[in-house]
Amino acid sequence: MFGLIGHSTSFEDAKRKASLLGFDHIADGDLDVWCTAPPQLVENVEVKSATGISIEGSYIDSCFVPEMLSRFKTARRKVLNAMELAQKKGINITALGGFTSIIFENFNLLQHKQIRNTSLEWERFTTGNTHTAWVICKQLEVNAPRIGIDLKKATVAVIGATGDIGSAVCRWLINKTGISELLMVARQQEPLALLQKELDGGTVTSLDEALPQADIVVWVASMPKTIEIDTNKLKKPCLMIDGGYPKNLDEKFQGENIHVLKGGIVEFFNDIGWNMMELAEMQNPQREMFACFAEAMILEFEKCHTNFSWGRNNISLEKMEFIGAASLKHGFSAIGLDKQPRVLTV
Amino acid sequence: MHNELKITDMQTLESNKKTTEESNNPVCLNLPDFTTDSYKDAYSRINAIVIEGEQEAHDNYLSIATLIPNELEELTKLARMEMKHKKGFTACGRNLGVVADMEFAKKFFSKLHGNFQIALEKGNLTTCLLIQAILIEAFAISAYNVYIRVADPFAKKITEGVVKDEYLHLNYGQEWLKENLSTCKDELMEANKVNLPLIKKMLDEVANDASVLAMDKEELMEEFMIAYQDTLMEIGLDNREIARMAMAAIV
Numbered sequence: 001m002f003g004l005i006g007h008s009t010s011f012e013d014a015k016r017k018a019s020l021l022g023f024d025h026i027a028d029g030d031l032d033v034w035c036t037a038p039p040q041l042v043e044n045v046e047v048k049s050a051t052g053i054s055i056e057g058s059y060i061d062s063c064f065v066p067e068m069l070s071r072f073k074t075a076r077r078k079v080l081n082a083m084e085l086a087q088k089k090g091i092n093i094t095a096l097g098g099f100t101s102i103i104f105e106n107f108n109l110l111q112h113k114q115i116r117n118t119s120l121e122w123e124r125f126t127t128g129n130t131h132t133a134w135v136i137c138k139q140l141e142v143n144a145p146r147i148g149i150d151l152k153k154a155t156v157a158v159i160g161a162t163g164d165i166g167s168a169v170c171r172w173l174i175n176k177t178g179i180s181e182l183l184m185v186a187r188q189q190e191p192l193a194l195l196q197k198e199l200d201g202g203t204v205t206s207l208d209e210a211l212p213q214a215d216i217v218v219w220v221a222s223m224p225k226t227i228e229i230d231t232n233k234l235k236k237p238c239l240m241i242d243g244g245y246p247k248n249l250d251e252k253f254q255g256e257n258i259h260v261l262k263g264g265i266v267e268f269f270n271d272i273g274w275n276m277m278e279l280a281e282m283q284n285p286q287r288e289m290f291a292c293f294a295e296a297m298i299l300e301f302e303k304c305h306t307n308f309s310w311g312r313n314n315i316s317l318e319k320m321e322f323i324g325a326a327s328l329k330h331g332f333s334a335i336g337l338d339k340q341p342r343v344l345t346v
Numbered sequence: 347m348h349n350e351l352k353i354t355d356m357q358t359l360e361s362n363k364k365t366t367e368e369s370n371n372p373v374c375l376n377l378p379d380f381t382t383d384s385y386k387d388a389y390s391r392i393n394a395i396v397i398e399g400e401q402e403a404h405d406n407y408l409s410i411a412t413l414i415p416n417e418l419e420e421l422t423k424l425a426r427m428e429m430k431h432k433k434g435f436t437a438c439g440r441n442l443g444v445v446a447d448m449e450f451a452k453k454f455f456s457k458l459h460g461n462f463q464i465a466l467e468k469g470n471l472t473t474c475l476l477i478q479a480i481l482i483e484a485f486a487i488s489a490y491n492v493y494i495r496v497a498d499p500f501a502k503k504i505t506e507g508v509v510k511d512e513y514l515h516l517n518y519g520q521e522w523l524k525e526n527l528s529t530c531k532d533e534l535m536e537a538n539k540v541n542l543p544l545i546k547k548m549l550d551e552v553a554n555d556a557s558v559l560a561m562d563k564e565e566l567m568e569e570f571m572i573a574y575q576d577t578l579m580e581i582g583l584d585n586r587e588i589a590r591m592a593m594a595a596i597v
Binding site: 073077 | 513562
């Protein structure tokens with residue numbers, strides 16, 4: 001069994017979906033009611049790999065909504081309760097989707113192993129970041145040449161370079177792609193210096209300096225809502241890969257030789273027959289999903305029941321190659337520029 | 347032409363920096379001061395509720411046995427356990443030098459107690475099990491689970507032992523209702539509609555005292571809903587039926 005822990009993109013959206021699913025007690029409730037709502041196992045599904053293997057899985061809605069980010073204790077409980085439910089249901093490997101892995105990491109949930117009468121077994125969970133990082137790298141490699149960017153001459157800026165996904169992307173770019181230059185941007189300078197030392201390459205710089213130089217920009221930072229970027233200063237063509245969460249780089253710049261690609265999204269080769277990705281606002285919800293969710297499915301296909309992606313800066317090139325090969329084998333592919341991202345309706 | 351990247355309205359972690367800082371602040375995990383007058387005052391009522399709750403549970407299980415005599419032995423065992431819990435919680439109060447306000451606690455349970463007695467007289471076993479083995483047990487488990495996180499070391503140890511037992515009790519009612527679901531569903535729904543709002547009111551009533559003990563109302567309610575939902579799920583009700591039942595808590 002694989003599991004996916006997700007949440008709605010907003011409180012209003014969550015209420016609408018709860019109403020559709022028949023969860024009237026919370027559909028009619030205010031935010032306080034949602035703060036007391038238990039996680040819900042919304043759907044069970046059977047998925048057949050391109051190799052013919054069948055696996056079963058469940059989608060758990062944590063009943064977290066982004067409006068709860070300002071209530072740290074609530075957010076913490078939502079994630080831990082959803083994880084407890086996944087474990088109680090006997091799910092072998094569960095991916096933490098959307099904000100849940102970010103909350104787990106940033107709010108130090110590792111110190112909360114005991115949830116009621118359940119001792120959480122971390123090996124049952126994955127952030128899915130290894131697959132996400134691999135998918136972003138593939139999206140970069142495949143889509144840059146399509147819009148006339150020669151990778152060998154390209155300058156790539158990674159915004160959020162010291163994060164779990166960001167550092168993995170940097171590692172891959174330096175070692176596997178032969179790009180001309182790597183610019184690394186992050187808020188904290190100390191880990192940035194450490195990363196540069198580890199990679200023995202890349203240039204540490206600021207966002208303002210990086211953007212005008214970059215042919216390709218990989219965003220893997222959670223961006224402040226107030227950020228303003230003058231697109232006149234960007235190179236043309238420019239490929240922007242929106243690998244952060246939420247995906248909040250607008251699509252409107254596609255027409256002006258600035259190509260925005262939804263990063264870390266994969267497509268399955270077949271219709272899955274589930275409703276859960278409609279909840280996640282995917283463009284083709286029968287096939288598309290977050291790469292982190294797909295990681296749980298891949299690990300289940302491979303009977304690799306371990307917290308494959310866990311903690312920070314543990315993503316090695318070997319792990320990325322392993323998950324990438326398995327991803328292709330079982331029928332996943334990274335979405336490309338021909339898939340126009342849809343604006344999130346918030 | 348000048349363009350700016352438009353960012354949607356969705357919340358980001360960045361925009362909630364304070365939350366992240368708070369999560370890293372160990373002060374948040376600090377225990378309350380168990381020696382203050384305000385703590386002891388609140389404890390005198392909370393402790394009494396717990397003691398009275400265990401006494402009620404003891405009496406209720408023995409009463410339920412009169413409706414299913416072949417379960418007498420099992421129910422007597424459960425009742426005995428509740429008495430043991432009562433003693434444990436009495437010791438918790440004594441340990442802090444608190445005299446439990448039993449008069450308050452009796453009044454606190456009076457409505458639910460009354461409903462149980464009426465159901466018992468009528469021989470409505472399903473209603474009795476819903477009140478005792480689901481609602482009261484889920485209420486107790488939720489409160490104990492929250493309390494364990496902020497209790498004094500002595501009470502923490504006792505409460506941890508009690509919680510383990512209480513899950514067994516929840517299980518008892520659950521099993522009977524599961525086996526008899528086809529015949530007891532209507533009564534279960536009806537009894538729930540009447541009694542779940544009482545639990546919600548009881549929770550509201552105790553919220554202020556609980557917060558003095560560092561027990562958060564939101565957390566209490568959530569814990570209750572988790573235990574309640576789990577049990578109904580185990581009994582064999584589906585998501586929609588559970589949602590309909592849980593509606594009664596939103597009053």
